[in-house]
Amino acid sequence: MEELKQRIRKDGQVLEGNILKLDAFMNHQVDPRLMRKLGEEFARRFAPLKPNKILTAEISGIAPALETGQALEIPVVFARKARLVTMPKKVFERHVPSPTRGAETLLVVSPEFLGPGDRVIVLDDFLASGQTLNALANMVVEAKASLLAFGVVIEKTFESGRAALEEWSVPLESLAVIEKMTPKQIVFK
Amino acid sequence: MEELKQRIRKDGQVLEGNILKLDAFMNHQVDPRLMRKLGEEFARRFAPLKPNKILTAEISGIAPALETGQALEIPVVFARKARLVTMPKKVFERHVPSPTRGAETLLVVSPEFLGPGDRVIVLDDFLASGQTLNALANMVVEAKASLLAFGVVIEKTFESGRAALEEWSVPLESLAVIEKMTPKQIVFK
Numbered sequence: 531m532e533e534l535k536q537r538i539r540k541d542g543q544v545l546e547g548n549i550l551k552l553d554a555f556m557n558h559q560v561d562p563r564l565m566r567k568l569g570e571e572f573a574r575r576f577a578p579l580k581p582n583k584i585l586t587a588e589i590s591g592i593a594p595a596l597e598t599g600q601a602l603e604i605p606v607v608f609a610r611k612a613r614l615v616t617m618p619k620k621v622f623e624r625h626v627p628s629p630t631r632g633a634e635t636l637l638v639v640s641p642e643f644l645g646p647g648d649r650v651i652v653l654d655d656f657l658a659s660g661q662t663l664n665a666l667a668n669m670v671v672e673a674k675a676s677l678l679a680f681g682v683v684i685e686k687t688f689e690s691g692r693a694a695l696e697e698w699s700v701p702l703e704s705l706a707v708i709e710k711m712t713p714k715q716i717v718f719k
Numbered sequence: 720m721e722e723l724k725q726r727i728r729k730d731g732q733v734l735e736g737n738i739l740k741l742d743a744f745m746n747h748q749v750d751p752r753l754m755r756k757l758g759e760e761f762a763r764r765f766a767p768l769k770p771n772k773i774l775t776a777e778i779s780g781i782a783p784a785l786e787t788g789q790a791l792e793i794p795v796v797f798a799r800k801a802r803l804v805t806m807p808k809k810v811f812e813r814h815v816p817s818p819t820r821g822a823e824t825l826l827v828v829s830p831e832f833l834g835p836g837d838r839v840i841v842l843d844d845f846l847a848s849g850q851t852l853n854a855l856a857n858m859v860v861e862a863k864a865s866l867l868a869f870g871v872v873i874e875k876t877f878e879s880g881r882a883a884l885e886e887w888s889v890p891l892e893s894l895a896v897i898e899k900m901t902p903k904q905i906v907f908k
Contacts, residue, residue, distance in 0.1 A: 551805040562788040599751040616740040643748040
């Protein structure tokens with residue numbers, strides 16, 4: 531998606547530890563106009579699969595997932611990072627390592643909102659190691675729902691996430707694919 | 720907002736500790752169509768103030784804030800609940816008590832995205848004690864930006880949040896106002 535790449539070139543910053551800082555339009559400040567376009571692009575790619583639900587993880591997955599839900603007119607579920615007092619006793623949960631937080635993150639989804647018959651797109655902001663998407667996909671299967679595809683705004687090919695998700699044998703759509711990045715340069719595929 | 724009230728009556732559940740569970744359409748699963756309508760209603764009320772930015776807090780503030788930003792065509796900043804490795808050394812931060820989590824929450828905003836000249840609407844999902852909105856408003860002032868108004872999807876009058884925000888002398892818009900709730904009944908103003 532050309533507009534996204536241009537925006538990453540303009541506003542993205544590569545920090546130590548292979549962290550791509552996109553706080554200006556996605557991870558701290560959100561540009562609604564760009565998010566709508568991302569959502570419409572995901573919707574165009576996923577509509578033929580006839581999904582009825584988007585599953586993402588709080589926090590930074592919410593904005594692109596919501597705009598994709600808008601465009602497809604289907605609900606969005608965001609996995610919570612804590613078991614809430616509002617949740618039933620039995621929930622789906624997975625632990626995933628979080629490099630930006632330096633600790634394990636818990637992902638929790640209530641079976642009230644994910645179950646048999648659901649046709650699910652799993653979506654997130656970044657694909658790096660693939661562990662968050664993998665955990666979400668595992669919960670889809672545990673819920674006896676159908677996993678249709680993965681969608682990520684940005685894929686970093688050098689962190690092998692695509693290979694980690696191959697066993698699911700479903701499409702993986704990335705709106706921008708980064709092959710290499712240094713503080714001076716971002717190279718897209 | 721009549722449609723919101725109807726949805727709260729239909730899908731809301733009152734739990735112990737005066738917690739209103741709205742996980743079916745706002746706090747865990749999000750209904751994009753309803754969120755768009757909430758955003759349009761906020762936009763209708765706030766457009767005359769000519770804001771250029773919405774400030775909210777992750778997590779559940781993001782969806783209504785983003786749809787308000789869509790309708791007003793202005794960016795949305797969500798305060799992070801942790802100081803991220805991507806942030807500069809000097810940030811705005813406040814501690815607020817979190818009843819649903821049973822611990823203090825940190826709210827952090829980078830001065831990259833909030834500063835002099837900004838005309839800010841502070842928005843959140845719930846108004847209960849008002850401490851989150853108060854903390855966000857304090858950061859707006861610390862950033863030397865202008866605080867124009869508060870917006871909340873749901874106000875619980877019995878937790879005195881409106882009084883706690885009165886000192887700011889700016890409008891407070893609520894899309895649904897709950898005067899009383901029990902597990903059997905929700906009474907709107």
